Amino acid sequence: QVQLVESGGGLVQAGDSLRLSCTATVRTKTIVDFTMAWFRQAPGKERDFVAAITWRGNTYYADSVKGRFTISRDNAKRTVFLQMNNLKPEDTAVYQCASLRGVPTSGTLAAPTVYDHWGQGTQVTVFS
Numbered sequence: 001q002v003q004l005v006e007s008g009g010g011l012v013q014a015g016d017s018l019r020l021s022c023t024a025t026v027r028t029k030t031i032v033d034f035t036m037a038w039f040r041q042a043p044g045k046e047r048d049f050v051a052a053i054t055w056r057g058n059t060y061y062a063d064s065v066k067g068r069f070t071i072s073r074d075n076a077k078r079t080v081f082l083q084m085n086n087l088k089p090e091d092t093a094v095y096q097c098a099s100l101r102g103v104p105t106s107g108t109l110a111a112p113t114v115y116d117h118w119g120q121g122t123q124v125t126v127f128s
Contacts, residue, residue, distance in 0.1 A: 009122030022097030
């Protein structure tokens with residue numbers, strides 16, 4: 001059983017920064033073997049991949065956020081972070097954290113279907 005809780009969202013102006021956090025409650029009390037990811041969903045749109053980090057620490061990003069967002073993890077705190085810099089109005093969405101033990105046996109890290117557990121999400125709103 002894995003529970004994910006996101007925090008750190010808010011209302012910011014274009015060009016500002018936010019740092020999202022996702023803390024896991026895990027029966028095994030560790031996420032060292034988890035792949036963790038962030039997705040986002042804007043109103044009326046599909047859920048989109050934002051970033052992922054494997055248990056090895058390899059990171060992957062959507063083209064739209066490369067160079068602006070950074071995903072990182074603190075296994076001791078069972079927490080994954082998403083540092084978002086130079087935010088744009090088009091970044092406005094509900095951001096959700098997702099987890100997968102290990103790596104996908106099929107599909108890609110950008111596919112929502114490969115993840116086992118999801119948080120409720122945190123709202124990020126960027127105004128110009």
